[in-house]
Each structure stands twice: as structure tokens, then as C-alpha cells.
Amino acid sequence: MGEKTPDLLIIGSGPAGLTAGIYARRANLTVQIVEKEYRGTGQIADSGRVDNYPGLPGIGGYELGEQFRGHAEKCGVSFTEGEAGKLWREEGKWKCRLEDGRVLEARAIIYAAGTVHRQLRIPGEQQFFGKGVHVCAWCDGAFYKDRVAAVIGGGDSAVDAALYLAGICKKVLLIHRREDFRAAKSSLLQAEAEENIEILRNTVVSKIEGTHKAEAIWTQDNRRLPVDGIFVEIGQIPRTEILRELAVTDENGYIQADETGRTALKGFYGAGDVRTKSLRQVITAAADGANAAVLAAEDLRRTTEKEV
Amino acid sequence: MQELNLKTFEEKIQSGEETVVLFYSPTCAHCKRTETGIEELETEGVQTFFGKVDITAEPELASRWDIQVLPTLLFFRNGAVKDKKTGFTHKLIINEAIKKLSE
Numbered sequence: 001m002g003e004k005t006p007d008l009l010i011i012g013s014g015p016a017g018l019t020a021g022i023y024a025r026r027a028n029l030t031v032q033i034v035e036k037e038y039r040g041t042g043q044i045a046d047s048g049r050v051d052n053y054p055g056l057p058g059i060g061g062y063e064l065g066e067q068f069r070g071h072a073e074k075c076g077v078s079f080t081e082g083e084a085g086k087l088w089r090e091e092g093k094w095k096c097r098l099e100d101g102r103v104l105e106a107r108a109i110i111y112a113a114g115t116v117h118r119q120l121r122i123p124g125e126q127q128f129f130g131k132g133v134h135v136c137a138w139c140d141g142a143f144y145k146d147r148v149a150a151v152i153g154g155g156d157s158a159v160d161a162a163l164y165l166a167g168i169c170k171k172v173l174l175i176h177r178r179e180d181f182r183a184a185k186s187s188l189l190q191a192e193a194e195e196n197i198e199i200l201r202n203t204v205v206s207k208i209e210g211t212h213k214a215e216a217i218w219t220q221d222n223r224r225l226p227v228d229g230i231f232v233e234i235g236q237i238p239r240t241e242i243l244r245e246l247a248v249t250d251e252n253g254y255i256q257a258d259e260t261g262r263t264a265l266k267g268f269y270g271a272g273d274v275r276t277k278s279l280r281q282v283i284t285a286a287a288d289g290a291n292a293a294v295l296a297a298e299d300l301r302r303t304t305e306k307e308v
Numbered sequence: 309m310q311e312l313n314l315k316t317f318e319e320k321i322q323s324g325e326e327t328v329v330l331f332y333s334p335t336c337a338h339c340k341r342t343e344t345g346i347e348e349l350e351t352e353g354v355q356t357f358f359g360k361v362d363i364t365a366e367p368e369l370a371s372r373w374d375i376q377v378l379p380t381l382l383f384f385r386n387g388a389v390k391d392k393k394t395g396f397t398h399k400l401i402i403n404e405a406i407k408k409l410s411e
């Protein structure tokens with residue numbers, strides 16, 4: 001021991017965490033990113049194609065994530081693989097216990113752990129998960145070449161998945177429980193124009209039926225829709241369970257912070273999809289990371305000046 | 309890693325040699341991350357044969373080996389599947405599974 005406490009610990013290695021790392025290094029902070037998965041880049045990796053990141057139209061999500069990561073590495077960000085289990089403040093420092101028992105510490109924390117896929121929580125979903133029920137069209141869509149797939153959801157990820165699958169599958173059912181879609185109008189128009197996409201509005205899925213594999217969807221109005229594959233894209237929930245004791249989240253689990261990333265807790269910042277905001281996209285995640293890192297650097301500098 | 313097709317896959321498995329096969333698709337990010345880990349194992353000198361099968365080019369192999377999720381890793385010894393891992397698999401877990409193959 002005896003080493004100087006690092007300035008900044010970033011929990012999460014998606015676009016928010018990696019951008020925070022880049023900006024923190026440019027502000028000359030010592031910074032370590034805790035990544036849950038080996039060489040992870042967050043959920044962007046699951047996106048087959050990103051069409052709304054300026055300057056890089058149509059870039060693959062995996063490639064964009066790798067570029068963010070490569071940039072952060074080039075700036076001198078160090079990475080630790082592990083899953084954060086508990087965070088607390090002690091003697092003016094933030095501590096993070098990882099699931100494997102290691103305890104890391106830093107003067108400030110940027111929490112950018114992202115979100116996880118929301119589940120339908122209907123009969124058959126768990127039973128047939130990985131057996132006809134999937135969450136990543138770009139990963140598993142290839143199994144349904146010339147077959148029938150259903151995408152459940154009404155946001156950008158659902159419509160993008162349907163468009164991707166339309167290029168592979170014989171037919172794609174895009175099933176949404178409401179009349180109006182949250183997805184970008186341009187994508188929805190494209191989906192409506194695709195001959196092999198059938199859009200089912202105001203349709204609530206109540207059950208997934210199958211034997212060894214998922215075979216059909218049942219709707220609340222008692223229709224049976226035979227399908228080969230089902231892709232659940234009904235949004236995300238923030239990965240913030242471990243923050244419960246810190247009381248920094250709202251009723252939906254999002255970290256309460258404005259665009260500076262600052263929370264009610266000293267030295268604790270929220271960035272990316274885990275933060276309360278209206279638009280969750282790669283660009284807003286990256287912007288959050290930049291803001292939080294710059295503000296953390298400024299707050300740390302003020303703290304140091306006071307201490308001197 | 310060597311790209312395998314229907315013919316080379318069967319030849320390799322029937323040779324009885326310890327073989328690890330990654331089933332992937334070109335658009336699957338978790339497959340690419342798993343593959344990066346395998347490439348690192350190769351660089352580190354792990355001697356097992358590593359092959360990969362693009363299920364979009366070889367759907368028959370995917371169906372024959374009941375591959376339903378990507379990535380899937382199959383661990384072969386003496387022509388039979390000894391272990392199977394699905395989803396992103398860390399290189400350390402792959403290495404552990406390889407060690408168990410020889411036990």
C-alpha cells in the first residue's frame with residue numbers, strides 16, 4: 001500500500017464511462033474504470049448499426065464501442081474487471097467493494113453502470129429464454145433466416161431490431177402494446193414500408209407457448225401467433241440496485257442528477273443511461289461522461305485547494 | 309482461429325484431437341469479444357485447436373449441433389462434446405474448460 005488514492009473511479013465501461021475516462025485523463029486525473037465484462041463497451045455493442053452518431057453514420061455498435069475503448073486506453077485510462085457490489089464513503093474517500101471481495105478507493109466516483117434489458121415477466125419467457133426467446137437480434141437473428149420472427153416493443157431498439165430481422169427473415173411481426181411508437185419516426189416509416197414487417201399495434205403479449213422451443217405467442221385478446229423466434233425489446237431498467245442505501249435514485253431507480261452529473265452526495269456523479277433524463281442515446285451518454293468528468297475534476301481541484 | 313465448414317469441421321472432430329469450436333455470426337458482438345479472448349489464449353501458447361463456425365454460412369452445422377444462441381462454444385475430445393458454454397465466455401473460463409478436457 002502507501003500508494004496515493006486515485007482521483008477517480010468510474011463504474012461502467014459503456015460510452016458514458018469511457019468518455020468520462022477520456023475527459024478525466026485530459027484533466028490530468030488518475031482514473032480507473034471498473035468493467036463488469038471482459039473488454040466490455042456496454043450495450044452499444046449489441047446494436048448492429050448506429051445511424052445517429054454524428055460523423056459516423058451506419059457504424060456498427062461493436063465497432064463504435066471499440067473505438068471509444070481504444071481512445072480511452074490511448075489516453076491512459078486503466079481498467080479493472082469486476083462487478084461493483086457496494087459503494088460507501090469513509091474518511092473523505094469513496095470505497096467500492098467488488099463482488100470478488102477486492103476493495104477499490106478513489107476521491108470521487110462516476111457511476112455509469114448503464115441499464116439491463118427489461119423483461120416481459122409473462123409465462124414462457126424464462127422457460128424458453130435462449131430457446132426461441134432472445135434479447136439481441138444482431139446476435140441471434142441469424143437463426144431465423146427465412147423463418148418468422150416477432151419483435152416485442154415500441155422503442156428505437158424494437159424498430160431497429162425489426163428492420164434488421166426483415167433482411168433475414170421471411171416475416172417479422174412487430175408487436176407493440178400501444179398505438180403510438182416511441183421510436184424515431186424515420187425508422188418507423190421504414191418499418192411500415194417493409195413488405196415483410198407486419199405491425200401489430202395495441203397488442204399485449206400474454207404468454208409464450210412451446211414444447212422444447214418457443215413456438216407461438218398468445219395475445220391478451222386470445223390470438224395465437226405462430227412464430228419461430230421472439231425478440232424482447234421493451235426497454236431498459238437502470239442498474240442501480242447497489243445504490244439503494246445511498247438514496248440518490250428516483251422512484252424508477254435512475255440517479256437524480258442534472259447534466260453536470262452531480263448528485264446530492266459529495267464526490268458522487270451519475271452519467272449515461274442511469275441518470276434521470278429524457279433521451280438515452282450514445283451521444284447523450286458520451287456527453288454525460290464528459291460533463292461528469294470535467295465537473296468532478298473541478299470539484300476535486302477545489303477540495304484540494306481547501307485542504308492546502 | 310481456423311474457419312471451419314461442414315467438411316473441415318467433421319474432419320477435425322473425427323481426428324479425436326481436443327478441439328474448441330466457436331459458433332458465431334458476423335454481427336454478434338459477444339461472439340467477437342469471446343473470439344478476442346480465444347486469440348489471446350492462442351498468443352499465450354494454449355495448444356488446443358480453436359476453430360470457428362459462421363452459422364450464417366453453415367446453418368446445417370448449427371442445426372446439427374443444436375446451436376440456439378450465440379455465441380456457443382463446444383469443447384470436443386475423442387470426437388464427442390465434453391462441455392458447452394453459451395453467451396459471452398471469458399478466456400479464463402475457456403482455459404479452465406480446456407484443462408478439464410485433458411483430465
